[in-house]
Amino acid sequence: MNPILTITKRELGGFFNSPVAYVFLVIFLLMTGAFTFFIGQFFDRAQANLQPFFMWHPWLYLFLVPAVGMRLWSEERRLGTLELLLTMPISPWQSITGKFIASWGFLILALSLTFPIWWTVNDLGSPDNGAIFTGYIGSALMAGGYLAITSMTSALTRNQVISFILSVVICLSLVLCGWPPVTDPLAAYFPNWIVEGVAAFSVMPHFDRLQQGVIDSRDLIYFISLIGFPLFATSVIIRSLRS
Amino acid sequence: MIKVENLSKTFGPKVAVNDVSFTVERGEILGFLGPNGAGKSTTMRMITGYIPPTAGVVKVGGNDVTEKPIEAKRLMGYLPESAPLYTDMTVEGFLGFCAEVRGIKGADKAKAIDRAIDMCFLKAVRHQSVDTLSKGFRHRTGFAQAIIHDPDILVMDEPTDGLDPNQKHEVRSLIRRMGQSKAIIFSTHILEEVEAACTRAIIIDQGKIVANGTPEELKAKSELANSxxxxxxxxxxxxxxxxxxxxxxxxxxxxxxxxxxxxxxxxxxxxxxxxxxxxxxxxxxxxxxxxxxxxxxxxxxxxxxxxxxxxxxxxxxx
Missing domain, CATH: 3.30.70 (Alpha-Beta Plaits)
Structure with missing residues (x-):
């Protein structure tokens, strides 16, 4: 079997052998439901789309994704199993990818368990299912981006709590950096290109376009780099741990 | 099988290993002796490719560990100090994972697990979760992991640490038995162990090799020898x-x-x-x-x- 798959299988086994996975799934589904129906006012809006469902995802993932990913590497460091893993005949890349795929797969599973909302909106009206599909893709990519950041912060420390807090802070800044209350004060002191550069890091516009059913290569490239760069940083951190 | 040439490692200003050279052939059991902090673990970590050397070369079965890490690691079994394990798995699951990572699958995997469990006396805890194991069983699970693929080369960092006298005896005889067909390096600070199991011993102190010979040769250096x-x-x-x-x-x-x-x-x-x-x-x-x-x-x-x-x-x- 491919070593990446072996790593993935072990990680998933680790999730489902403990109650953590089930607790997470229940909390995720309860929270998406609560936000969509009570705060997002899904019924009162009387619109056949999932905008009140997707609009909360950047905020929900802000806490839930670091909770899933915080143990990825910090636990290996705490237990000392990092030494075991890195002296096996596999490259660090295979371990990083295997672990990432396992956690991302788990997040995608959680996301796909929200299918009743899709079923509900189709029962009540006739929404644009293409836009809903791209919305789901965007949500999964965003979760992957947050997760890659958590993988990086988790390699930085053997303490899961520190890893959690660091990744929440980084992800929060990715959510907020395009928001006017953040960009306006910046615009007062810095030239326009810096402000625009900072704002370009924001996940929001990219996720918004995918929610509207627009698949733009720029958005895809953004999300792929959001996943790829922190994973690369993870490999650099792990290499530096060994010397 | 293992060739270490002018190996050095510095951590900042601290020299952990200083120009160490030795070889281990098949059929040899090399005991690595030294006080705590002498550089034993660091040397073993460089041999197994966990940390890169500052200078010098490690060749395992002809493969340079820095340049061809995957090939070199495939030939080796490694028991790190204090035998780290994934605590959320069962003994069998953990050994299965280690076998799969090393590319052993299907019926061969089942056979490899059975063999390792038999050799390390783990039958009683086969289906038990690793975090409920006693220290002795944990250590033997780590040992089983190192021999799961029947490697030609075994590197063990304090394999008898934390075991009771009976278990120590078992592990030593296991090492002796395997030493007939493998190249083995193990570190220890228990001196009887060297006499009981090694064909050769190296004493390392402050990162340098200070003595290298059979246990008998080393003993002859004693002032009391032949009195x-x-x-x-x-x-x-x-x-x-x-x-x-x-x-x-x-x-x-x-x-x-x-x-x-x-x-x-x-x-x-x-x-x-x-x-x-x-x-x-x-x-x-x-x-x-x-x-x-x-x-x-x-x-x-x-x-x-x-x-x-x-x-x-x-x-x-x-």
Missing amino acids: YVASINGTEASAVRDGLGTVIQSAKVTIVTDKAPIVVARVFPKKAGADGELGQAIFDVAAQNNWKVNEIKKEEGRLDDVFRNITLSDNQVQ
Whole structure:
């Protein structure tokens, strides 16, 4: 079997052998439901789309994704199993990818368990299912981006709590950096290109376009780099741990 | 099989391993001795490719560990210090994972797990979760992980640490048995272990190799090696000392204990390596003086003396 798959299988086994996975799934589904129906006012809006469902995802993932990913590497460091893993005949890349795929797969599973909302909106009206599909893709990519950041912060420390807090802070800044209350004060002191550069890091516009059913290569490239760069940083951190 | 050439490792200003070279061939069991912090673990971590060396080369089965890490790692089994394990798995699941990562699948995997479980006496805990295991079982699970793919080369960092005397004995005989067909390096600071299991021993101190030889060769370096101890009943200590002083072959006589009526004296030979002559002469002196001899015994030398002498004198130089 491919070593990446072996790593993935072990990680998933680790999730489902403990109650953590089930607790997470229940909390995720309860929270998406609560936000969509009570705060997002899904019924009162009387619109056949999932905008009140997707609009909360950047905020929900802000806490839930670091909770899933915080143990990825910090636990290996705490237990000392990092030494075991890195002296096996596999490259660090295979371990990083295997672990990432396992956690991302788990997040995608959680996301796909929200299918009743899709079923509900189709029962009540006739929404644009293409836009809903791209919305789901965007949500999964965003979760992957947050997760890659958590993988990086988790390699930085053997303490899961520190890893959690660091990744929440980084992800929060990715959510907020395009928001006017953040960009306006910046615009007062810095030239326009810096402000625009900072704002370009924001996940929001990219996720918004995918929610509207627009698949733009720029958005895809953004999300792929959001996943790829922190994973690369993870490999650099792990290499530096060994010397 | 393992070739270490001029290996060095520095952590910032601290030199952990300083220009270490040695080789281990198939059929050899190399004991790695040294005080804590001497650089044993660091050397093993460089051999297994966990940390890159600052300078020097490690070749495992002809593969440079830095340049061809995957090929080199495939040949090795490694038991890191304190035997880290994934605590959220069962013993069987963990061994299965280690086998799969090493590319063993299907029926071969089941066979490899059975073999490792048999060899390491893990049958009783096969389906138990790793975090409920006692220290001895944990250690043996780590050991089983290292031999799951029947490697040609085994590197073990303190394999008997934390085991009870029976388990220590089991692990040592396991190492001895496997040593017939493999190249094995293990570190320890228990000296009997070296005598019990090794074909060769290296003493390392402050990152440098300070002695390299068979356990017998190392023991011969002891000051006490080839001296004789005579235990005599009912004679004054001074008389014993004077009497033994007349022995031509002796360089020095010391009284070890003087608890009337028994006096124990030690006679050192003039040159190292003298054979039975000295013993014969002591016997003759005793017979002439009509001493009641309880015991005359030749000392083979003690490894712990050698160890202490080598590693302490080094410290004093600094």
